[in-house]
Amino acid sequence: MSRDRVLQAARTRFAERSFATTTVRAIAAAAGVNPALVLRLFGSKRELFLATLHLPTRLRDDMAELVGSDPDDLGERLVRRYLALWQDPVTGPSVTAMV
Template sequence: MSRRTSAAPLTRTGRRPGSPDTAAAILEAARTSFGERGFNATTIRAVAAEAGVDPALVHHYFATKADLYAAAIEIPLSPSTVIPQVFGGEVSGLGRRVTEFFFAVWEEPESRRPLLAMLGGAFGGNDQGVAGFREFLVSGLLDRAVAAIGGGRRTEERVELAMAHLLGIAVLRYVVVLEPLASLEVPRLVDLVAPRVQSYFDGE
């Protein structure tokens, strides 16, 4: 389950504290916490305690809480790895790569569930839930996306509008279950949406 169990050894002897089982235990604890308490209320410390490991070990396997979250919800690759792949290629294909990635994550029930929990937390009327969701969007996606595309405030505005478009579709498709949108096949959905997302990356 861990994306980082093959990382270079850290200690002099070439052995790391922990093992693939340790990473799996951390991920299981993280999945439970993110699913039940949401992103913000979940702490590295609490996940470590639940998994019976030192918090430093959690940081070792998963650099940031956003990375841990991404791994826990089984996003195919963690943001640090995915963002360069998605945003690093030709800008002309960026809209499609982002849109395909977004729906690949949402179509997977295992990753959809904690995302829904996070959305629920943001809408639950508590400021912590909102702050957690904002933190995840900004540190997990927006900052790196804007850096990859290049540009300042105007790029940020357009990247956020593209994110808003994808988010709104997720809300109507997976939460509200509005037909016919909810039954649209993913390839057709991507064909419809990718050009509009791309138009935000192309400019005003």
């Protein structure tokens, strides 16, 4: 499906470069579609970027659980959770793009 190809191309481009230097035209070329289709599917580059930020739906609950527990090792637990997201093949590109 075109939408999936565009999302994958966008994830890759945003992770390799940055939001500011990635163009809709470059994403469209990588996905093998017309830039107009990208805008029709997502509305804008910003909306496309937001769509690429595929993070686990439980992330908010996980973070609340981490923050609500023992504060003595909170920093370590947050870093471990972040690194797990970074190294995951599904969430890694999104985390990279956000950074």
